[in-house]
Every structure is written in structure tokens, then in C-alpha cells.
Amino acid sequence: TPAIYWIRKDLRIADNRALLAAAENGRPVIPLFICEDDRAGALGGAQSWWLERSLARLGESYEKLGVGLVLKSGDPAEIIPDLIRETGAEAVYWNRRYAPDGIKTDKALKQKLKAEDITVESFGGHILHEPSKFRTKTGGPYKVYTPFWKAFSAEPHVPDPLDAPERLEKPGAMPESERLADWALYPGKPDWAEGFEPIWTPGEAGACERLDRFLDEIAEDYAASRDRPDIEATSMLSAHLALGEISPATVWHRVNAARDLSAENRKKYLQELVWRDFCHHLLFHAPDLATINWNDRFDGFDWSDDDKAFEAWKRGRTGYPIVDAGMRQLWAEGTMHNRVRMIAASFLIKDLMIDWRRGEAWFRDTLVDADPASNPANWQWVAGSGADAAPFFRIFNPVLQGEKFDPKGDYVRRYVPELEAMPAKHIHAPFDAPEKALKEAGVTLGETYPKPLVDHKTARKNALAAFEKIKD
Numbered sequence: 001t002p003a004i005y006w007i008r009k010d011l012r013i014a015d016n017r018a019l020l021a022a023a024e025n026g027r028p029v030i031p032l033f034i035c036e037d038d039r040a041g042a043l044g045g046a047q048s049w050w051l052e053r054s055l056a057r058l059g060e061s062y063e064k065l066g067v068g069l070v071l072k073s074g075d076p077a078e079i080i081p082d083l084i085r086e087t088g089a090e091a092v093y094w095n096r097r098y099a100p101d102g103i104k105t106d107k108a109l110k111q112k113l114k115a116e117d118i119t120v121e122s123f124g125g126h127i128l129h130e131p132s133k134f135r136t137k138t139g140g141p142y143k144v145y146t147p148f149w150k151a152f153s154a155e156p157h158v159p160d161p162l163d164a165p166e167r168l169e170k171p172g173a174m175p176e177s178e179r180l181a182d183w184a185l186y187p188g189k190p191d192w193a194e195g196f197e198p199i200w201t202p203g204e205a206g207a208c209e210r211l212d213r214f215l216d217e218i219a220e221d222y223a224a225s226r227d228r229p230d231i232e233a234t235s236m237l238s239a240h241l242a243l244g245e246i247s248p249a250t251v252w253h254r255v256n257a258a259r260d261l262s263a264e265n266r267k268k269y270l271q272e273l274v275w276r277d278f279c280h281h282l283l284f285h286a287p288d289l290a291t292i293n294w295n296d297r298f299d300g301f302d303w304s305d306d307d308k309a310f311e312a313w314k315r316g317r318t319g320y321p322i323v324d325a326g327m328r329q330l331w332a333e334g335t336m337h338n339r340v341r342m343i344a345a346s347f348l349i350k351d352l353m354i355d356w357r358r359g360e361a362w363f364r365d366t367l368v369d370a371d372p373a374s375n376p377a378n379w380q381w382v383a384g385s386g387a388d389a390a391p392f393f394r395i396f397n398p399v400l401q402g403e404k405f406d407p408k409g410d411y412v413r414r415y416v417p418e419l420e421a422m423p424a425k426h427i428h429a430p431f432d433a434p435e436k437a438l439k440e441a442g443v444t445l446g447e448t449y450p451k452p453l454v455d456h457k458t459a460r461k462n463a464l465a466a467f468e469k470i471k472d
């Protein structure tokens, strides 16, 4: 009798414990993906674009292995028992997911199936170690990254990646699949994601190519350059990791095995990868991470409801070039460099004093790597409301940050073409540029490029004053 392997955020064949368990000893496998009822709410637009492509490629991979991918839409609590009845399957396997709604669905289903004597087993693999594994000396969760990293480093071993199966056995009675095209996951009209195509290759092969390229060409300068948005200096693996097209254990071991990498670059990269685990650790202990301030002092913060300012931020029209470049990169490519994410988030929260949750929701909808753990954890980190947070008074100055990390202004020029002719000296603060420089660059503030929404110095003072009120 066959086993069902229920696919979720593990759109890969290699290093896949649940798949291997289902296929053990040549047992026939039904690889199943369910478009769950709340899918539209759970995945943002950019990630729906990605999922559609990734599923198409995963389907091809399963065909090559000898079994078709079965697509169903609806409630897993009904679909899976129905499939068991239809196919006589004796077991169901899946790899764990960690967002609270997913955990709830999985727990209930596990109980229900076990009560019917069906074997159900779940496996790790979406993160390096299970989020419950690490506890402080007093038994609580880690709230600060550095001690978490120490505890993590003391762990003996990240499990070795497992080989992909070469062939899968097809069950006698294969259930019918819905058609991916009928789901219209990403309607594509108007095609906002046009700019995604040249940059991204969703799917397992694309993830492996990205990792190869990173190790061959980029990693050797990672520690020194990872904060520079104007150069290609990071792995761009986050979206692949978010949907499990490559396992973090694979990345971990490949980076560790890259002997030509300096210890500094290797450590820096692995530390970043472990931030991802840390965010999952936080989410595990605070399932409401996306909606509730970890630090409840912030519940009384006097957020602004200036919708016009929020709209200008979303569209990259704040008048601060580094912020605008980041927001436009996000819209055009479904991603934004990490340093610029911090600057743009800080600008929303501290300069515009708009609730971090609105920014989190916008990122969730527009990032191809939108992740239920990493996105809210990082937003709360920038807001200062998180477990391990930058203090509120550390407010990014968008001009100085731009000058430091995009010294020639190339990043700004790429995404804010109306400033293309501005010299590096003035590109991060066109509002302070002499008339002559603006004229020569063909820039008229308020016409060709927006005047700044706020004066940063004043905005900073206002933010600090608002923070004073909730400090104690």
C-alpha cells in the first residue's frame, strides 16, 4: 500500500526526510501538494508568483522520478482522509512548518489520522535545528542573538543532507490531480512581476545554481561586502530557502566544505544563516510575532495614521533616495538588499512614525522571500519592540547610510533613474544640493523627483519624544 508525502514549504527532492521515509523500501509514494483554503491569505503576491513556477518545476522533477505530483485544493483535514480512502494509503509523512496556523492544522490532522490507525510522521529540515531545541539556563527561549549563536555553535552537528531518491514507485491507483494552471496562483494582470523573470529561477535547480555561483564567485568577499547594495555580494538564497527548494543543511555543509573560503567569510555567512533559525526560534515562542509587540511597552506608542506618507513610502517617493531605491527595487524585483531593508524599515517606523505592522504586511505581500518568522522578527528588531532589538534611539540616518553603503550612488541610480545624472556627492541628499548641481543633472525637486516627506532631523526628534512617553 502506498504512502502519502504531503509537500508544503519543501519544494525539493534532495535532502528531504519526509519523502525518503514515504519511499522507504520501494514503497509506492503519492507526492501531494494542497493549495490550502487560506493560501491566498497566507502567501503574498510575489511569493504566489514564485510558488506557481516552483510547483511547475517540481512537477517535472516528479515526472522524471516516475510519479506525477498530485495537486488538490481545499482543506487538508478533508483531502488527506479522502485520499487515504481512495488509494488505501497506510501512512502520511511531512516536513514540519512553523507558522502558528500551519502548526495548528498539522497537529489536528495528526491526531485525527492516528485515531484511525494511520501512521503519521513529521520531520525537521526547514531549519537547521528544531526551534524548541535551545533553551537558556533558566529554561526560557533565547531573546538575544549572540548567546543563541553560542548555544547553536556548541551543538555537535547539523544533520548531514540526504541524497535524492533516483526513482519512485508509482502506486497502482494514482489519484487524479487538479491542474496548476486552473489555480491561477498569480493572475499576472497587470504583470507587476515582469521584472522578476530575469532575476529569479524558482525551483530546486535554480536554488542549486545560486548556491554554486555564490561559492564560486561571491563568497570570498562576503564579510567585507555583504552590506553593500551596489554590488552583488550576497547569496540571494532567501527565497529558495523560504519555500524549501534547498535545505539550509545543504547550504550549511556546502559552505563549511568550501575550503578555499577564509574562516572569516565562512563564519559570517553561517551566522547569517543561523539568524534564520533564530527568527524561527522567536516565532516558535511568540506565535503572534507578526501582530503583537514582543515588548508590550510599544502597545502605547503614538503611531501616525498618515496614509499619504505610507503610500509614498510603498511607491518609493519619500524624497530620500536610498529609501526610494530600496522600495522600488522591492516593487520591481521582489527583493531588497538587507542593509536597505533596515534603512527603509527604520524610515517608516521612526521618520514617518507609522506602525511597523503596516510595513511588515507590505513586505509580506511584495517580497519573494517573505517568511513568517524572518519578516516579523526583523521588523520588530528595527522597531525596537522585539526580543533582541536595536534600541529605539538608534535611528538610521538615510543620507549617511546611503553615503556609507552606496558610496558612488550606483544603487540609487539603478532604481531611481530620475537621479541618474546626479553626482555621487549629492545623490543621497538632492535636497541639500546646490541649485547648479540640480540643474546640471536635470533634477527639479517636487517635479522630477519628490521633495523629502519629512526633515530627518526634526522627524528624529519627534520619534525620540514619542518614545520618551512609553519608555518607563
Ligand code: FAD
Pocket (backbone or CB within 6 Å): 226, 234, 235, 236, 237, 238, 239, 241, 242, 272, 273, 274, 275, 276, 277, 279, 336, 337, 338, 339, 341, 342, 345, 363, 367, 369, 370, 371, 372, 374, 375, 376, 378, 379, 382
Ligand atoms: P545572505 O546575506 O546571502 O544571507 C544568507 C541567508 O541567511 C539568507 O538567505 C537568509 O536565509 C539568512 N539571513 C540573512 N540575514 C538574515 C536576517 N536578518 N534574518 C533572518 N535570516 C537572515 N529574510 C527573509 O528570508 N524573509 C523575510 O521576509 C525577511 N524580511 C526582512 C525584513 C526586514 C525589515 C529586514 C531588515 C530583513 C528581512 N529579512 C528577511 C532578512 C534579510 O534581509 C534577507 O534574508 C536577506 O536580505 C536575503 O538575501 P540573501 O539571501 O542574499 O542573504
